Amino acid sequence: MENVVVGFVNKGRLIHKGAEANIYLLDYMGEATVLKIRVRKKYRDKSIDRYLVRSRTYKEAYVLEVAEKLGVPAPRLIYASINGGILIMSYIGGEILRDLLLHNMLSEKEKEFIFRRLGMYLSRLHNNGITHGDLTTSNIIISGKKELYLIDFGLANLNSSDEEKSVDVEMFERVLLSTHTGEAGKLFRWFIDEYVRYIENPDEILRRYRIIKRSGRYHAQKS
Numbered sequence: 678m679e680n681v682v683v684g685f686v687n688k689g690r691l692i693h694k695g696a697e698a699n700i701y702l703l704d705y706m707g708e709a710t711v712l713k714i715r716v717r718k719k720y721r722d723k724s725i726d727r728y729l730v731r732s733r734t735y736k737e738a739y740v741l742e743v744a745e746k747l748g749v750p751a752p753r754l755i756y757a758s759i760n761g762g763i764l765i766m767s768y769i770g771g772e773i774l775r776d777l778l779l780h781n782m783l784s785e786k787e788k789e790f791i792f793r794r795l796g797m798y799l800s801r802l803h804n805n806g807i808t809h810g811d812l813t814t815s816n817i818i819i820s821g822k823k824e825l826y827l828i829d830f831g832l833a834n835l836n837s838s839d840e841e842k843s844v845d846v847e848m849f850e851r852v853l854l855s856t857h858t859g860e861a862g863k864l865f866r867w868f869i870d871e872y873v874r875y876i877e878n879p880d881e882i883l884r885r886y887r888i889i890k891r892s893g894r895y896h897a898q899k900s
């Protein structure tokens with residue numbers, strides 16, 4: 678395994694150093710792919726570290742496969758080594774949604790399309806028990822054709838409760854408020870409008886979402 682890893686890295690070009698993983702652009706059998714290698718954190722206990730790398734790699738690989746079956750746009754999984762913390766997936770050419778929004782590079786129509794689509798895709802994942810766990814505008818790639826792709830599923834939950842689904846929604850709203858403050862309300866309304874249209878139990882999820890939102894405010898005021 679070690680040799681194979683070294684072989685991959687030699688052929689790849691580092692394009693991103695994340696909090697948990699290094700991302701390489703890699704020509705894999707003639708296809709543009711992304712090699713995601715979760716790196717060890719020296720400050721973390723060795724066995725905890727091994728557990729986290731394994732479980733996050735497994736979850737990401739699993740969700741990429743389920744997403745494909747559900748028709749939720751995400752990179753196609755090509756190779757996974759759970760023990761090695763390694764994934765190879767198709768490369769999605771495009772821009773991160775966060776950057777497009779911050780640099781005002783999308784029309785209102787495009788934004789509405791993207792956020793409504795996102796609501797539909799998230800409900801599809803949720804209806805199949807999967808929460809994203811780190812839904813931010815940095816974890817969405819917009820292709821040249823203005824289609825959205827979800828990435829970065831290492832913190833996903835595969836057997837989610839209604840509570841976890843509500844947290845996914847509420848966390849996303851908070852991300853919008855802090856990163857895209859001026860237009861957060863509008864973006865979230867497009868997203869949630871479509872989400873509740875497709876989610877199996879909208880009343881329960883919205884009820885919990887409101888409770889989380891209230892308690893979040895309460896904590897924020899107290900601290």
Ligand SMILES: Nc1ncnc2c1ncn2[C@@H]1O[C@H](COP(=O)(O)OP(=O)(O)OP(=O)(O)O)[C@@H](O)[C@H]1O
Pocket residue numbers: 692693694695696697698699700711713752766767768769770773815816818828829830
């Ligand atoms: N399949 C892909 N196609 C194109 N670019 C990708 C792909 N996967 C990841 N990237 C690029 O690498 C970046 C980091 O990927 P990802 O979010 O999966 O890793 P991460 O370790 O969680 O990084 P961070 O901690 O910065 O979120 C993305 O923002 C994107 O620019």
Ligand SMILES: [Mg+2]
Pocket residue numbers: 695815816829
């Ligand atoms: Mg990320």
